[in-house]
Amino acid sequence: MKKNMYMRKQRLLAKRKWWLISLSFIICHLSFSEAYAASRYDNPDTIVVARDGTGEFRNISEAIEVCRAFMDYHKVIFIKKGTYKEKIILPQWLQNIELLGEDRDQTVITYDDHANILYPPTGKGMGTFRTYTLRVEGNDITFRNLTIENNAARLGQAVALHTQGDRLRFIGCRFLGNQDTVYTGTAHTRLWFRDCYIEGTTDFIFGPSTAWFEHCTIHCKADSYITAASTPQDAPYGYIFNDCTVTADPHVSKVYLGRPWRDYGYTLFMNCTLPAQIRPEGWHHWQKERELTARYMEYQNRGEGASTSGRVAWSRQLTKKEAQLITPQRVFTLQSEWMP
Numbered sequence: 001m002k003k004n005m006y007m008r009k010q011r012l013l014a015k016r017k018w019w020l021i022s023l024s025f026i027i028c029h030l031s032f033s034e035a036y037a038a039s040r041y042d043n044p045d046t047i048v049v050a051r052d053g054t055g056e057f058r059n060i061s062e063a064i065e066v067c068r069a070f071m072d073y074h075k076v077i078f079i080k081k082g083t084y085k086e087k088i089i090l091p092q093w094l095q096n097i098e099l100l101g102e103d104r105d106q107t108v109i110t111y112d113d114h115a116n117i118l119y120p121p122t123g124k125g126m127g128t129f130r131t132y133t134l135r136v137e138g139n140d141i142t143f144r145n146l147t148i149e150n151n152a153a154r155l156g157q158a159v160a161l162h163t164q165g166d167r168l169r170f171i172g173c174r175f176l177g178n179q180d181t182v183y184t185g186t187a188h189t190r191l192w193f194r195d196c197y198i199e200g201t202t203d204f205i206f207g208p209s210t211a212w213f214e215h216c217t218i219h220c221k222a223d224s225y226i227t228a229a230s231t232p233q234d235a236p237y238g239y240i241f242n243d244c245t246v247t248a249d250p251h252v253s254k255v256y257l258g259r260p261w262r263d264y265g266y267t268l269f270m271n272c273t274l275p276a277q278i279r280p281e282g283w284h285h286w287q288k289e290r291e292l293t294a295r296y297m298e299y300q301n302r303g304e305g306a307s308t309s310g311r312v313a314w315s316r317q318l319t320k321k322e323a324q325l326i327t328p329q330r331v332f333t334l335q336s337e338w339m340p
Contacts, residue, residue, distance in 0.1 A: 041066040044073040051082035060099070060109065061086055069093040079146070081106040087113070087133060092165070094138035101145035104172055109134060110149040115156035125156070128180055132162035142169040149176040154201070159183045163191060163209065169340050170196055177204065178221065184209030187232045190332050192340035203228035205239065206261055212328055213241045220248040220255045220277065225284060227258035229265035231295070237331045238266025238295070246305070248277040255305075259284040263293040270299035270323055278305025281312045299323040 041047065047063045048055035055078075057063045063077045076098045086109060090097070101107030111133040119126035133150050152158040157180040161170075166189040174197040175182050181200035184191055184207035191211040198205060199219040205211075206228035218226060218241070226246070231238030239258075248255060255277045258267045282298070285291045291314040298308065299318040308317055318326075332338050 039066060039068070042068045044075055046076040046078050048078050048080065049084075050080040051084065052080070055080060059086060060084055061088055064088070064090060064094070064097075067094055067097060071096045074098065076100050078102070079107050083108045083110060085110055087111045089135045090138050090141060090165075092137040092139075095140045097138070098142040098144065099146060101147075104145045104147060104174060107145065108147040108149060110147075110151050112150065112152040112158075114150075114152035114158040128157040128159060129162070129183070129185070131157060131180075132159045132183070134160065135162040135164065136168060137164045139165045140167045141165060142171065143173055144169075144171045145173070147174040147176060149174075150178075150181065151176070152178070154178045163189065163207075166190055167338050167340070168192070170194070172196065175199070178202075180204060180206060183207050184211050188235055190338060192328070192332075194340075203259070203261070206230070208232055208235070208238075208262075210235060210237045210331060211239050212331060213239070213244055214328075216241070216244045218244055218246045220246065220252050222249075223252055223254040225256045225259045227267050228261040228286075229258060229267050230260070230262035231264055231266040232262075233264040233293075235264075235266070236334065237326075239268070240326065240331065241267075241269045241272055243271045244269070245273045246275055246278070246303075248275050252277050254279055256284045257282050257298075258296060259286040260290045260294040260296075261286065263290055264295060265290070265293075266295040268297040268299070268318075268326065269301055270297075270318070270326070272301045272306075273303040274301050274305035276304035280307070280310030282308075282310075283312050283315050285312075285314070 049057045049060050049063050074096050079101050081102045113131040115128050116125040134148050148160050150158040150160040160175050160177040160181050162183045164186045168191050170193045172195045177200050179202040181204040187208040189209045191209055193213045193216055196216045201222035202224040208230045229238045256279050283296045296315040297318050
């Protein structure tokens with residue numbers, strides 16, 4: 001009898017111990033889960049940034065930091081009017097974000113690095129590719145109603161926008177700078193610029209990406225070159241300017257539409273307004289041998305600088321049939337389905 005009672009007591013103690021262990025595990029699990037629970041920003045709601053303190057954040061970089069990686073929903077960072085002196089990176093794990101400015105001309109992201117600033121790790125100038133104000137590494141990101149500026153003095157290359165991601169959209173934005181304002185930095189990535197203003201001095205739209213500029217204003221601040229495409233040989237399209245207007249400062253007198261930064265550079269101006277400052281030859285070879293591979297074309301441009309009678313022999317005027325085949329649908333869906 002005593003032995004049975006002892007055994008029953010031991011079983012009850014063991015059972016109680018098991019429940020205590022289980023309860024402790026549940027409590028620990030709940031505590032861990034609570035500690036790593038979804039951030040309150042893990043949703044499609046809008047985040048507000050304002051320099052005057054009326055938003056959730058005062059800096060754009062802070063708002064970017066709270067966005068969840070690889071979001072499968074569209075999230076807006078609304079940026080109120082103000083000047084934001086920030087050097088910003090949108091990392092490659094961010095997607096489906098829209099940076100929306102309250103007012104294009106009064107919502108300004110600015111920085112002032114240039115290529116000849118001392119870069120401590122090397123003891124030399126920092127070089128072109130570190131000078132960006134905004135670097136976009138993620139895919140499927142939209143920028144709307146913003147000014148992105150590199151306001152460095154004219155002491156060297158100074159990038160305002162540096163893109164690495166694919167399927168990027170820039171709508172109603174301004175890009176301000178001097179040399180190398182917009183760098184489209186990765187081959188085969190697709191970029192869409194609509195109703196934008198881009199200004200600069202030398203090679204101020206450059207790189208290997210496929211980029212379509214629709215109804216944009218391209219403003220030349222010096223006697224120099226607008227584009228410097230480095231389109232790879234296997235990319236069927238590079239820079240396409242459609243229904244754009246090229247303008248120039250009053251003192252400017254000699255502007256080239258482009259020069260090939262690498263062999264096979266591709267640039268097309270079609271249905272654009274070109275000013276008198278465009279050189280009669282239109283294009284420059286940069287290095288003589290690049291005349292053999294450069295893909296430089298025009299179609300039905302207008303304005304004082306649109307005459308084709310003096311164009312270089314290695315550029316081309318498209319036929320109507322050829323021009324009709326160059327559409328956003330065709331250009332942007334060669335790799336995968338995407339229509340901006």
